[in-house]
Amino acid sequence: MDGKxxxxxxxxxxxxxxxxxxxxxxxVEVVEPYLSRDYLTTGFIPFFxxxxxxxxxxxxIVDELANANQEMVAxxxxxxxxxxxxxxRAYDSIGPFVQETVDMLGRYDAVLSPTSGILAGPAESPMISEFAGSANFTSAFNAAGTPAASINCGFSKDGRPIGLQIAADRRHDLTVLQVAAWYEAHRGPTATPRWSSLD
Structure with missing residues (x-):
């Protein structure tokens, strides 16, 4: 969504x-870039x-900042x-950012995208530097308060899970859940986690 x-x-x-x-x-239709400007770096990210x-x-919330992850603090x-x-100015950009996102979602029954543009890192890593240069596929829906779900759709060559994000317009939570349930039932073995292999 942010062109990266x-x-x-x-x-x-x-x-x-x-x-x-x-x-x-x-x-299926390809959703072309729909945001009229870079709301993420100039608005949502500074505000968030x-x-x-x-x-x-x-x-x-945080009783002692010195005990928090210092990479995150910095x-x-x-x-x-x-x-x-x-x-x-960042705060004022949130309204148009949300409206353009809602307008886009209203044109489709559901929108499919990656959940993240980067592969998962170690569980203990905040992955701050990695996210800084990656495509962002969740911020717009977070800001707009629209329903979205993430479901596994495959694995990297070294076995890391890859998420498919399913989003829909406001008040279409049931649509998101139904689409996710359908995909889960039809995605096939190469996109299905082997739960029995987990510790």
């Missing part, structure tokens, strides 16, 4: 998932980062260099 490139293995897995829907008779920094400095605290004018 997703990992080729993720793109391939999502395309295979889309093919499952097409084979069942779904009419400021919100996160405020939470990290709330002792009811990344989030940088928001302090923004002026109040820049923060208000």
């Amino acid at each position: 490139t997703a990992d080729p293995q993720i793109v391939a897995a999502v395309r295979r998932a889309v093919a499952v829907f097409e084979a069942a008779g779904a009419q 980062t400021a919100h996160l920094w405020a939470q990290m400095n709330d002792e009811n 990344a989030v605290s940088s928001i302090g260099s923004l002026s109040s004018l820049e923060l208000m």
Whole structure:
């Protein structure tokens, strides 16, 4: 969504998932870039980062900042260099960002995309630097408050899971759940986790 490139293995897995829907008779269209400007870097990310920094400095949420992940603290605290004018501009951009997202979702029954543009890292890693250069497929729906689900649609060459994000317009939560349930039942063994192999 932000014009950056997703990992080729993720793109391939999502395309295979889309093919499952097409084979069942779904009419599939490519969603062209729909945002009129870069709301993520100029609006949503600064606004979200400021919100996160405020939470990290709330002792009811984080009782001791020194004990928090310092890589995360350093990344989030940088928001302090923004002026109040820049923060208000970021806040003001959220409305158009949300409206353009809702308008796009309203044109389709459901929208399929990767959940993330990068492959999963170690469980203990916040993956801050990795996310900074990746395609972002969840922020728009998070900001818009629209329903979305992530379901496994394949694996990387080294076995890491790849998520298919299924999103729909506001108040279409049931659609998201029905599409996810249908795909789960039809995705085939190469996209299905082998739960028995987990510890």
